[in-house]
Amino acid sequence: MTRFCTNALVLIAGLMLVSARAHAETVLVEAESFPKHGGWSLDTQFINTVGSPYLLAHGLGQPVADAEATVQIRTPGKYHVYVRTKDWVARWQAPGQPGKFQVLINGKPLAEAFGTVGAEWHWQPGGEIDLPAGPATLALHDLTGFDGRCDAIVLTTESTVPPNEHSLLTQWRRSQLNLPAEPVVKSDYDLVVVGGGYSGMGAALAAARMGCKVALIQDRPVLGGNGSSEVRVWSMGLIRRGKYPRIGEIVEEFCDHATLSPGTAQEFEDEKKEKLVRDEKNIDLFLNTHAYKVEMDGNRIAAIDTFDTRTSAQTKFKGKLFCDATGHGTIGALANADFDMAEKGRMGMSNMWTWDEGQQPVSFPETPWALDLNMKDFPYPVKHHGEWFWESGFDKDPLGDAEGIRDWNLRAVFGAFNAMKNRDGAPKHPTAFLTWVAYIGGPRESRQLLGDVILTQDDIVGKREFPDGCVPSTWSIDLHYPKKQFAEKFPDNPFISIAEHDRRIDRDYGYPVPYRCFYSKNISNLFMAGRCISVTHEALGTVRVMKTCGMMGEVVGKAASLCTLYGCEPRDIYERYWPEMDKLLLLPGKAHRATVQAPIEIPSDALPLAGPHGPPSGIDPSKLEGVIIDNRIAKLSGKWTAGTGLPGYINYDYIYAGENSGSTATFEWQSADTAKMEIRLAYQPHENRGKTVPVSITVGDKTTERTIDMQAKPALENNFVSLGEYAVKKGDKVVVTVGTKGAGGNAHADAVQIITLK
Template sequence: MPRFLLLSAILLSPLGGIASASDVLVEAESFDDHGGWKLDTQFIDEMGSPYLLAHGLGEPVKDATKEVTFPETGTYRVFVRTKDWVARWKAPGTPGRFQLLVDGKPLEETFGTKGAEWSWHDGGTVKITKPNVTLSLHDLTGFDGRCDAILFTKKGQAPPNELAKLTPWRKKLLGLPAETEEEGPYDLVVVGGGYSGMGAALSAARMGCKVALIQNRPVLGGNGSSEVRVWAMGLIRRGKFSRVGEIIEEFADKATLSPGTKEEFGDEKKEALVRAEKNIDLFLNHHADRVEMEGNHILSVGAFDTRTGARRDFKGNLFVDCTGHGTIGALANADWDMTDKGRMGMSNMWRWENTDEPRTFPETPWALDLEMKDFPYPKRFHGQWFWESGFDKDPLADAEGIRDWNLRAVYGAFNAMKNGDGAADHPNARLIWLAFIGGPRESRRLMGDVILTQEDIVAKKDFPDGCVPSTWSIDLHYPKEQYAEKFKDNPFISYAVHDRRVDRQFGYPVPYRCFYSRNIDNLFMAGRCISVTHQALGTVRVMKTCGMMGEVVGKAAALCTEFNCKPRDVYTNYLGDLFDLLELPGKARRITIGGPTTIPDDVLPNAGSRGPYTGLDPGKLDGIVIDDQQAKKVGQWTSGTGLKGYVGYNYLYSSGGSDASIQFDFVPKQSGLHEVRLAYLPHENRSSNAHVEVHAADGIKTVSVDMKKDPPLANGFISLGEHLFKKGQPVKVILSAKPSKGTVHADAVQILPLQ
């Protein structure tokens, strides 16, 4: 429905005044054609509404237009809700200038030139001589002018601006229905369509849950969409449950740079994957802003269409907060925390290119006054993750200010390249992309039954419900002093401090109890708002890791639905059932909750505990293969991958004469003769008499292996002879360095039954 109303009766306004029957309110997002203006929904909770943004990178954008019908002709006073977006910093100039055209004729007033805060800019009067007119927003600069709404009134009184009064005033004047459309009930309502939300929705739907997925942007992926372009980091398909991450593998980008190109982030692929699931109802462009509670239990989440204002209530049994900001949890009065000082900030990345011809760029006196030495020169044509600010600014109430500061920083840098001391080197440079959607890293964290700490991770504390492998180092961002001299109050370049005591291959298993609220009984969370400390957030916050959290939550939601229980009960009563579901391939399906599982033919091969194999897959070799990762090691062994043809992830080597040894253990399930083989890769520095012992039912047999020579059998194996096994009696193969000369090589043991 259009977000404007021709009122046919006198209405009392929230201010106690009277709105005329001829008043016409037009919300900018309701324009029929947005032209080159962008719909910005990031700051609805902060300033009260979506708005249109003229984000043209210094080139005026195409007009946004709308046909409007007036109830009567005559003279109207015009008010436009907008702001001068650099005024808060008392910066010279007004970069956000635009005009309002009525049937092609601009009003005398230029907008975007007054007020550091959002307010109603008086545009003077206009004479309407016919019922139907065309309104146009005409951008004058391409530098992020913004328009929220336009009011035509014969009364001449300015509308309310205080949010508590503005919101009901809008609703009444727009004629939005008092009743909301009810959706559901759903087994799981997912709020937030980034990697964690997509993981949760797809995982739950494939286990038979009826799912609503609510996203307040027109695309899915969050920070991993074409709007923000943070490439997907964190390793998947490894650890205790190496099937977890297979769903994320289906849609994760393969970008070669961050930020990459729009095409690399595959917005269409993500949406198509979600829409292909019959159990998911997808609601793009819907902003969730309220919850209905009964005690500590969520009954529904309310959201409105950011294009029309139409409201929906999503009824559900279970809810998952994947907003990144813990928004649903906060609305439900869930326990939450946010670091006071030293938070990580928000990035707005950018790209430029060299064209075939010289290009100009407007002077930007209102941007940060930068020289080339004030910022890291983006030699690879892109401004990366470290273009970050807002460390100690309010990430919720001042998010627009943080984003706008980032814009000023980028425009100031490019101005230095084009018009400042870098001009001689950049005559053909052109700014081709700057994210107007910010990539935030940290705000609220919702508290669960476990609050994961840095100490837990470094000490490898073994929680019984550990399930999501976090492989990213504990990566925290701070302002970079080298570039902070001019702008100490809000530096815009960061650096990362890495605590690398995280197993980057196997990963640290994050416990399931971090993924549900400790005081709201039907609320899950996944993504960067889970139950961790500020320091622990440094490792779990990357997108593929967040996506795997969603996969776990989706399967837990299926168990809650099957057993009519709460998220906490999955840990206390059904943890084994959850682990069984985590062993299933990502494409496994159940038509109904708790029903039989169907596994299609195109599932990914099961990865090992350290992820997809970089060498030969042990599961595809004959017999039983025991890799060096599974062996017991004594002394100093070095991992290598330089010699190709190894089994699994790598091989090991150690100096001959040392105390190093490695033991491959095997418990036979049947008695009889078996051939035992050893895998190694030859090299001139290898031992010519590597000492190997086979301990079996028929005693201990010693074999000397010349590792300078090529192994005689397929896949790099050599036979250690035939040995008698007894069912249940352990077998050991021990390779020792001490009796050997030269470097000994350990890769894998293969066991083949002979009868």
């Protein structure tokens, strides 16, 4: 009897609790789901740690336009308001609250300002408000323009604070949003590619053209990754060369041709990339889609669970093969693939920026919360650009604290611009204003998924031959470290890097990276492409640039088509089907077939076959007027260094040598005609070039001496400067010599052009 009564009392108490909660109402509004984002930006980089996408008020010091939404209140009453946010500089105990914003309900701001407390993401209380039944408007009202952030808003008649622990919060969100218990299933894919950067695009396009049904999943609204308008790293690495000069033709179709890094948003042609992918009938493109879970079947991936970063709608993707092109090796890690990550010396994340000057004075708010910088604490942003070396997070956690790395970069950029505007740089910059600061970081290094071959620096510089070597890597082994000059003030987290290059790389032919670096050693149906492939930290320095990563994707896509055709795994392509793979790698990039069983067709607009040294990576000399004498056939004395970092060069590269090094570059040509001719010299201007570079021009037996200011932009098209007009006789030898004595800086030599005048 006692036991029965006790159980009955518990039951009655439980029913009373349910009854009480039946009259309660909780409204969860995810910030990313606001129909109008206004000037707020959707940030999806840190879902794995934050638990959700969020809206960011990235206004460069100017408050952004309100984000707006309307919700339905079913039950009138007094509602507690909670806003999930953080004070993003509190972890450094920095003064000020740059992320301050208000929440407006039905047009009226709550008394509490948000983004003002707490170093970690949490539910900041916003007080109570009386709400009638019916529609209620919500708005996020930015107060600073300095990266305030909002994950979600909760209106609840309960006094209980929503859960904040990651796993509990995830389940609570699903319940409050009334998401279906089971996701929508999309299946029958031959290849599911996660990551829409250069490597993911290359894999999806190559596989689709070879007859695979492909899903391409990207968690951002644009394709291109670091090579998109969001990050603006120009595409580097040479393509279409080596043993398989057709590899890279697909990359050629979508790569940018930006003239600066960072360039303008338009130069990265986001629309072109998306159109190219959507035009492929075999590709289903899913933008704004985040992959967060992997379903396994033994040592195979069976499916990947995703959600829409705007609506939270769940989708499960099933496929035969999967490709991790996330950069971080995220899919591999979720599948328990073997991976490694360098313990020391890891490269960081870049956040580039640009500024300009107007006609009128422009103010910039003081930034006491930013890094405490004066002009000597950072390299002056020449050309109005904060370039690739604005990088931090060395040896910090690139996965668990990526948001902290990005935020430190923002503090560095805003601190630098504060120095330019409000401190010792102020007299020179009264009209300066920020035009763009990347809030999507450009990470360089995290996980390396392990394949059957782990490529090393010794393999590369020793030119070790692998029978499956296929992707030509032409970039030097380029590793970044903190630059000591700018590391003294913040030794625990420097924000300016220096690149150390091992240049023992064949930049023409390229080092052929083996196919066995592109699939997992222990997850049997997992490919990888991009910077998460199977290489050591040192070897990553050469393979990580975007065009090279795109070529990896092309190889993976072709291999996936053979796996689909033969019903085999990625490892089998090397062990059993490499002759067939060899044939596919020799096909033009535009070759296509409807299915993997269909005959291959070669369209009429396929690119011409390049040679083993590839097409010109710069301006094609065959398309220029007159005679072009390239630096590669010049006679060189002393020490000259080849470079490709400055765009607009002729043919494959340019060369430069230090002042008073005794170096000379001599360009020679013999005339077959008698005519008046103009002789020109091409060079790329740079602040380290000399202003008095000596150049001699000999025509027949007469020599003319000139000095060239190579810091100044050349006056003629394609970076040529005129060396004068000369009467040239048939049989005369024309000799142009670029020297270094008294140059005042580096001497530069790219090409000589000789034009016959009418």
